[in-house]
Amino acid sequence: MRFAFHKMHGLGNDFVVIDARSAPVVIDAGVARGICDRRQGIGCDQLILIEAADGADAAMRIWNPDGSEAGACGNASRCVAMLLGDGAAIDTPGGRITARVAGDLIEIDMGLPRFHWEAVPLAYPLDTLDVPVGWGDLGHGTALSVGNPHIVFFVAEDAEVDLATLGPLIEHDALFPERINVGVARVTGSSAIRLDVWERGAGLTRACGTGACAAAVAAVRRRLVNGPVTVTLPGGDLEIDWTPGTSIRMRGPATHVFTGEADLGAFA
Numbered sequence: 107m108r109f110a111f112h113k114m115h116g117l118g119n120d121f122v123v124i125d126a127r128s129a130p131v132v133i134d135a136g137v138a139r140g141i142c143d144r145r146q147g148i149g150c151d152q153l154i155l156i157e158a159a160d161g162a163d164a165a166m167r168i169w170n171p172d173g174s175e176a177g178a179c180g181n182a183s184r185c186v187a188m189l190l191g192d193g194a195a196i197d198t199p200g201g202r203i204t205a206r207v208a209g210d211l212i213e214i215d216m217g218l219p220r221f222h223w224e225a226v227p228l229a230y231p232l233d234t235l236d237v238p239v240g241w242g243d244l245g246h247g248t249a250l251s252v253g254n255p256h257i258v259f260f261v262a263e264d265a266e267v268d269l270a271t272l273g274p275l276i277e278h279d280a281l282f283p284e285r286i287n288v289g290v291a292r293v294t295g296s297s298a299i300r301l302d303v304w305e306r307g308a309g310l311t312r313a314c315g316t317g318a319c320a321a322a323v324a325a326v327r328r329r330l331v332n333g334p335v336t337v338t339l340p341g342g343d344l345e346i347d348w349t350p351g352t353s354i355r356m357r358g359p360a361t362h363v364f365t366g367e368a369d370l371g372a373f374a
């Protein structure tokens with residue numbers, strides 16, 4: 107079966123986006139792994155499927171390169187919004203998001219963050235603002251869900267952190283029954299953070315939109331910054347606006363690179 111796709115990215119976090127609103131495309135973990143594979147497939151950090159939805163402009167599903175499904179993807183949300191247009195309401199497994207589109211600058215309302223240990227989720231009750239567990243030089247992170255699970259560690263600006271080693275160790279720790287995305291954040295100003303993210307199911311990426319949301323919310327909760335927060339990732343900046351009791355608003359670019367076609371059977 108032939109399918110069309112959009113190759114897109116948000117600050118270098120790249121996606122294959124399949125718009126299946128008019129004709130269903132069946133994706134399973136194996137096909138997702140095949141499409142994401144940068145040597146034998148098309149290659150991307152996440153595979154995104156847009157589907158028709160009752161009561162929303164579309165539904166969006168997200169697969170990581172290991173074949174796991176995710177509840178949210180901030181950078182891909184901006185790419186999908188670019189395709190759907192201003193005012194788009196999109197249902198994701200992590201909840202409803204809405205978009206404002208002005209050219210290639212897009213704002214996504216990512217919904218409310220969740221802080222309860224069962225919402226992250228953690229395997230047992232802990233203070234999610236200051237998780238009393240350590241991995242190597244990283245300890246006392248802040249855990250939360252922004253539609254997908256994150257733990258954020260704040261370190262000194264000049265601290266050296268081997269995230270390539272510690273990331274998978276933390277991602278697969280038994281404390282996180284659904285695994286977790288791991289952020290290492292450095293506060294660089296009263297409303298500025300530098301962030302690196304080890305993504306669940308994907309590894310180190312150039313940018314992580316939900317990671318930026320998680321880091322900004324965690325920093326506001328810890329009173330380390332005042333909003334709106336500029337989060338600088340290896341691929342560029344996102345602006346995150348959040349105050350307690352409100353939904354998270356993320357602003358940043360989306361880039362459409364090319365459209366292509368492929369045979370689904372090539373990835374099964």
Ligand SMILES: N[C@H](CCC[C@H](N)C(=O)O)C(=O)O
Pocket residue numbers: 119151152168170175176177178179180181182254255287305306307308311313314315316317
């Ligand atoms: N790896 C994430 C999904 C992609 C998130 C990231 N690409 C973003 O922009 O938010 C997870 O398994 O929850």
